[in-house]
Amino acid sequence: MHQPPAVALGIQGVPSTSPRLYNQDLAPTQMAGRRWSAYSIFTLWANDVHSLGNYGFALGLFALGLGAWQILLALGIGAVLLFILLTFSGFMGHKTGVPFPVMSRIAFGIHGAQIPALIRGGVAIVWFGIQTYLASLVLRVLLIALVPGLKDLDGNSILGLSTLGWVTFVFLWIVQVVIVRYGMDMIRKYEAFAGPIILVTMISLAVWMFVQAGGSIAWSTSHSLTGGEMWRTIFAGGALWVSIYATFVLNFCDFTRSSTTRKSIIKGNFWGIPINMLLFGVIVVVLAGAQFKINGTIIASPSDIVQTVPNTILLVAAALALLVLTIAVNLMANFVAPIYALTNLFPRKLNFRRAGLVSAIIGLVILPWNLYNNPVVIVYFLGGLGALLGPLFGVIMADYWLIRRTRIDVPQLYSEVASGSYFYRNGFNVRAIAAFIPAAVISLVIAFVPVLEPLSAFSWFFGAGLGAVLYFALADRKRTFRDVSGEPIAVPSVH
The missing domain is CATH 1.10.4160.10 (Hydantoin permease)
Incomplete structure (x- = not known):
């Protein structure tokens, strides 16, 4: 069972709230x-x-x-x-x-x-x-x-x-x-x-x-x-x-x-x-x-x-x-x-x-x-990091809106309990990472390979779209948990 939100968030002595994940600035705004x-x-x-x-x-x-x-x-x-x-x-x-x-x-x-x-x-x-x-x-x-x-x-x-x-x-x-x-x-x-x-x-x-x-x-x-x-x-x-x-x-x-x-x-x-x-x-x-x-x-x-x-x-x-x-x-x-x-x-x-x-x-x-x-720094370093933002956006939006349908167990975001909703595998969702990597590579290729220059302006859209599609395809929606209102909803599997 989940603890009530008021108990699970940031009160000393509550084991489900990890000090490695929580402080007052990271806590939800009331x-x-x-x-x-x-x-x-x-x-x-x-x-x-x-x-x-x-x-x-x-x-x-x-x-x-x-x-x-x-x-x-x-x-x-x-x-x-x-x-x-x-x-x-x-x-x-x-x-x-x-x-x-x-x-x-x-x-x-x-x-x-x-x-x-x-x-x-x-x-x-x-x-x-x-x-x-x-x-x-x-x-x-x-x-x-x-x-x-x-x-x-x-x-x-x-x-x-x-x-x-x-x-x-x-x-x-x-x-x-x-x-x-x-x-x-x-x-x-x-x-x-x-x-x-x-x-x-x-x-x-x-x-x-x-x-x-x-x-x-x-x-x-x-x-x-x-x-x-x-x-x-x-x-x-x-x-x-x-x-x-x-x-x-x-x-x-x-x-x-x-x-x-x-x-x-x-x-x-x-x-x-x-x-x-x-x-x-x-x-x-x-x-x-x-x-x-x-x-x-x-x-x-x-x-x-x-x-x-x-x-x-x-x-x-x-x-x-x-x-x-x-x-x-x-x-x-x-x-x-x-x-x-x-x-x-x-x-x-x-x-x-x-x-x-x-x-x-x-x-x-x-x-x-x-x-x-230094043009090299601006174009390749900052431009390269910027090209990664589209795939990240695609994965996060697909997970929140399409997979979870906006239902989030907020207290679990601060818990390191292995059975927690967002613990996945040792704290990492390998499915999200697996969706992000190929989307990021393709986004970078479109942004920087000269022969694809006509498409470079659209690299963010390619990255975001591909990241969303790959994650939606990879996510396992069989496992459920109960959100703070107690309603069962589908989430990706931790396996």
Whole structure:
């Protein structure tokens, strides 16, 4: 028999709760402590969608030869798919109240969950350092604009970074560490503060560029794509837009575990994804089209425009907004995941605050500016890890929605009892791993083999689909257990 949930979760002396699997930060979020409203989720997307990296991607579509309506269509296709994927992923967090590493125990086993958690955390921790470095570049531009003499500190190199570069990087590093030390609720508050600032700044920048271009824009470049190539690029753009969020669709439960209702997830996602992404697309079209009309060049990032703002006060305001944005994106996309991954790895030693400091230290000592400037690292290491996220998502979603049909015995996620629902074989679900490996290999082949380059944009979909199909085929649904409500449901066999 299962112990009652109140007894089985985290009370000293209860043998079924393992200290190797449980601490207060990994415990399910209780309904009384949930504070992420629809607005909280909306501002999360208001920040992340308008990140400088996303603008660089969308502006690249303009450079490839897509016109205004084609860019909006590509982003729209991706937005619809993301709304569906993120909503279903978010529901998982709301129902169980657990973070991603604990959620992974359902499909991969109580110890096998380290595989998806560390892959997701590894991708994030490198990008945390890189994004902090990119933010420091904006801060350097800002400081030099205010104090031109500081440019003298920007010409030397200490481990690949100038003196001014080190000062700005360490300053932003400290700011993020301080915010994270106050936990997820402080991150929620920061996102709510940053969201409106970003939206107002980006809309204002688009309006300013529209006026600078004389009230009209170029709707495309002189080498616009047509026919089959145009449609392939549109669908590839939509697929890549989904791939950009491959990290978030995997661990969105880290945030929705604190959502107030399922309706708050739907509402926050609706305004934050399709509606907000449509606004993002319009801003991209205006910025790219206005700049192209003015001098025939294609910008790579909104920061390129900010540096040309003639008024120092406006330049400072815009640069500060970009800093607020980059920190907001970094906190939610690249800081939370490795914190939970490390906490899951060492629950007796690390909590949210300590794991945040460890993550930040790793993000510093890897000297991320050197990694960012090395194309091999970006393409093969980070790209390779990213290609693994699709198969992980496929296995986890198939297990939760198709095999278990959303019925989870949450207390058993923290138990090392051999007869436990998620113990499988010594804590590892070999069926999930067996489904993940071939799906991951095929995803990597599609992503990197030159002859398959036309399909590379769709590698996440191939990986996720194959992972789901293989796991569904391999899972043994004969064995049953009783969930916390006492209802018998089918789960994969431990054999």
